[in-house]
Structures are given as C-alpha cells and as structure tokens.
Amino acid sequence: MIDRDAVALDDPVGESLRGHHTHLARRSGRAAGYLPEVATFSTVSADPDPAEWADLARLLGRGELADLFSCPATPPADWEPVFRFGGFQMIRPAGSPPGRADAETDPEIVELGADDVPEMLELTGRTRPGPFWPRTRELGAYLGVRENGALAAMAGERLHPPGWTEISAVCTAPEARGRGHAARLVRALVTRITSRNERPFLHVSDANIGAIRLYERLGFTVRRRVTFRGFRTP
Known part of the structure; x- marks a missing residue:
C-alpha cells in the first residue's frame, strides 16, 4: 500500500531546508545546503541542469564535499566521487x-x-x-x-x-x-x-x-x- 503522507520523504533534505530548517540553510540560485557546522547535506532538484550544478559548486566552493545524501541526480563528469553506500x-x-x-x-x-x-x-x-x-x-x-x-x-x-x-x-x-x-x-x-x-x-x-x-x-x-x-x- 502506498503511504501518500510519505511523499515528503522522497527529498528529505530539500523539504527540510525549505521548511523547518530554513534558518539553518545557505543558498545559491536553485541549490541549497546546511550551514557547514550544522550538517554537510546539500540538495538540488530531481532533474538538475548544468546551471543548477554550477549553483551548488558556487555554494560549496572549490574542492569541497557535496554530500547529496539520497538524491539520485548524477553530477557532471568532473565531480569526483568520494563515497557511495546503500541503505534503507x-x-x-x-x-x-x-x-x-x-x-x-x-x-x-x-x-x-x-x-x-x-x-x-x-x-x-x-x-x-x-x-x-x-x-x-x-x-x-x-x-x-x-x-x-x-x-x-x-x-x-x-x-x-x-x-x-x-x-x-x-x-x-x-x-x-x-x-x-x-x-x-x-x-x-x-x-x-x-x-x-x-x-x-x-x-x-x-x-x-x-x-x-x-x-x-x-x-x-x-x-x-x-x-x-x-x-x-x-
């Protein structure tokens, strides 16, 4: 059975940053993330274009960790993979x-x-x-x-x-x-x-x-x- 109340959990980082945790967010264009000493998580839309990836790179800075949590979007080829593991x-x-x-x-x-x-x-x-x-x-x-x-x-x-x-x-x-x-x-x-x-x-x-x-x-x-x-x- 589909739990319709759980739709917000498809993008828990983005939904949190747009809602209860707005005061703990930093943003650049359409990209967002938590303040550095709060959490490493950042977010983009479900189907980001190159401009949105550029927004996230500008937000985080050069050579910094983009912790995408459970976001399924694939970054550009010049974004170096750091970690990947499965979960529930x-x-x-x-x-x-x-x-x-x-x-x-x-x-x-x-x-x-x-x-x-x-x-x-x-x-x-x-x-x-x-x-x-x-x-x-x-x-x-x-x-x-x-x-x-x-x-x-x-x-x-x-x-x-x-x-x-x-x-x-x-x-x-x-x-x-x-x-x-x-x-x-x-x-x-x-x-x-x-x-x-x-x-x-x-x-x-x-x-x-x-x-x-x-x-x-x-x-x-x-x-x-x-x-x-x-x-x-x-």
Missing part, C-alpha cells in the same frame, strides 16, 4: 500506536544541550553513527543516557520534512552496549515526535544488520532502499 529509509507505518507514555519520563534519559557538545562529538567520533558536527544539535532535540557521569549513549532529531522528524545519531559507547540504551532513547524520541502529531522516520546503512533489527522491533518498516553519495566539487 525506514518509517513507522500509518496507524502505528503512539510512543509509550512512560518513555519520555525515563529518569535516566536527559536532554542534551550546548554544554554537552564536546561529549557528543567525542561519542559520535568513537561510534560513527553518521556525520555529527558542532552545531548538529540545533536540528532538533538530542537525548542521552549517562553512566557514572559520562555520556554513554545518545540519539536525536535531524531532518524535519513536513509532518515527519528523522531519528538520527543513535549510538552507544562500546563499554555500555547490551543494556538497552538505544531502544530506550528511540522510544523516547518516538513519543516526542508523535506527541507533535508527526511521524518518525530514519535512515540506516544496509550493512548495519543489528540496527535494522532493533528498528524493526521498535515498529519501523522499510519504505525504500536508498543510496548515499558524496562528490568533490571541481
């Missing part, structure tokens, strides 16, 4: 029950703020859940679990197309794994998102079988296969 876009199906009422009141889950950024960068640097930069937390709410005062696990909100919020940066320090922290954090975020009458979605590498199984247990299903790609501007 997962959603909670329409009609899924809302998040658990007790998930957001979990006493061990804390909201992370500006003072926590050094620890957030250290944890994401160790666990590599995806790109995370000094201002990434400005994209939405980020939650964490501490053990003996140290940040042991975190997860937060990233892309925000109309009617949806992406759950991202789900990670746990190696020494704290196996204690259910990731599941608790995702449940808390699902509760927050559904309380706003929005639906949660996420992206995951197709090689991360453990994460895929976790998300399936938490009620997420695969909406579509995606390919993440990055290029170097000429």
Whole structure:
C-alpha cells in the first residue's frame, strides 16, 4: 500500500531546508545546503541542469564535499566521487500506536544541550553513527543516557520534512552496549515526535544488520532502499 503522507520523504533534505530548517540553510540560485557546522547535506532538484550544478559548486566552493545524501541526480563528469553506500529509509507505518507514555519520563534519559557538545562529538567520533558536527544539535532535540557521569549513549532529531522528524545519531559507547540504551532513547524520541502529531522516520546503512533489527522491533518498516553519495566539487 502506498503511504501518500510519505511523499515528503522522497527529498528529505530539500523539504527540510525549505521548511523547518530554513534558518539553518545557505543558498545559491536553485541549490541549497546546511550551514557547514550544522550538517554537510546539500540538495538540488530531481532533474538538475548544468546551471543548477554550477549553483551548488558556487555554494560549496572549490574542492569541497557535496554530500547529496539520497538524491539520485548524477553530477557532471568532473565531480569526483568520494563515497557511495546503500541503505534503507525506514518509517513507522500509518496507524502505528503512539510512543509509550512512560518513555519520555525515563529518569535516566536527559536532554542534551550546548554544554554537552564536546561529549557528543567525542561519542559520535568513537561510534560513527553518521556525520555529527558542532552545531548538529540545533536540528532538533538530542537525548542521552549517562553512566557514572559520562555520556554513554545518545540519539536525536535531524531532518524535519513536513509532518515527519528523522531519528538520527543513535549510538552507544562500546563499554555500555547490551543494556538497552538505544531502544530506550528511540522510544523516547518516538513519543516526542508523535506527541507533535508527526511521524518518525530514519535512515540506516544496509550493512548495519543489528540496527535494522532493533528498528524493526521498535515498529519501523522499510519504505525504500536508498543510496548515499558524496562528490568533490571541481
């Protein structure tokens, strides 16, 4: 069955930059991207012409990373490929029950703020859940679990197309794994998102079988296969 409410997820970066994240965007002509310390993602239209690629090159600068996320458009031949890997876009199906009422009141889950950024960068640097930069937390709410005062696990909100919020940066320090922290954090975020009458979605590498199984247990299903790609501007 086609989920018509999910059309915005075909271009989650562009829809976010045109909507909830306009204040975090930079633009040149028809190309757009996030401010550098917020996220590396940039976007063009579904069928960009040479002028639009020139707009994106001008926006990013010479020899810079064009992180096209899941955009399927192919850059000009002189844009050097940097990375390419497969993944899935997962959603909670329409009609899924809302998040658990007790998930957001979990006493061990804390909201992370500006003072926590050094620890957030250290944890994401160790666990590599995806790109995370000094201002990434400005994209939405980020939650964490501490053990003996140290940040042991975190997860937060990233892309925000109309009617949806992406759950991202789900990670746990190696020494704290196996204690259910990731599941608790995702449940808390699902509760927050559904309380706003929005639906949660996420992206995951197709090689991360453990994460895929976790998300399936938490009620997420695969909406579509995606390919993440990055290029170097000429």
